[in-house]
Amino acid sequence: MSAYHTIYAVVRQIPVGKVATYGQIATLAGMTGQARLVGYALYRVTDSLEVPWHRVINAKGEISESPFRHGDDHLQRTLLEQEGVQFSPEGKISLKDYLWQPELDSSFEF
DNA sequence: CTAATGACGTAGA
DNA sequence: ATCTACGCCATTA
Numbered sequence: 001m002s003a004y005h006t007i008y009a010v011v012r013q014i015p016v017g018k019v020a021t022y023g024q025i026a027t028l029a030g031m032t033g034q035a036r037l038v039g040y041a042l043y044r045v046t047d048s049l050e051v052p053w054h055r056v057i058n059a060k061g062e063i064s065e066s067p068f069r070h071g072d073d074h075l076q077r078t079l080l081e082q083e084g085v086q087f088s089p090e091g092k093i094s095l096k097d098y099l100w101q102p103e104l105d106s107s108f109e110f
Numbered sequence: 111c112t113a114a115t116g117a118c119g120t121a122g123a
Numbered sequence: 124a125t126c127t128a129c130g131c132c133a134t135t136a
Binding site: 002003004031033034036037040041044 | 130131132133134135
């Protein structure tokens with residue numbers, strides 16, 4: 001079981017209409033402080049893996065894109081808007097309202 | 111085996 | 124608010 005798979009498992013727990021930060025995912029995956037790995041893992045997400053990667057944003061509440069990621073440009077924003085996430089005029093997300101707050105649902109098996 | 115690489119976070123100026 | 128520097132590690136070729 002790769003470490004990246006663990007990250008994917010956590011990302012899958014993000015409910016619709018909510019978002020999570022890289023650092024948050026890292027913590028939940030048991031690698032506190034390693035937000036980078038989360039980003040690296042998401043970069044390598046493929047279609048075969050069913051991961052809601054679009055619900056993961058950076059700590060500033062903004063969307064981070066990579067030129068070579070998926071082929072699509074602002075697809076992430078589009079997907080989030082479809083889920084009811086509102087963006088500020090600055091293109092940021094209100095973490096105060098949309099940040100995923102894992103409660104007692106952290107029950108996933110590996 | 112080694113080298114390259116990649117969606118971040120935090121602190122300080 | 125913006126910018127710079129640094130930490131830091133699994134996965135791939």
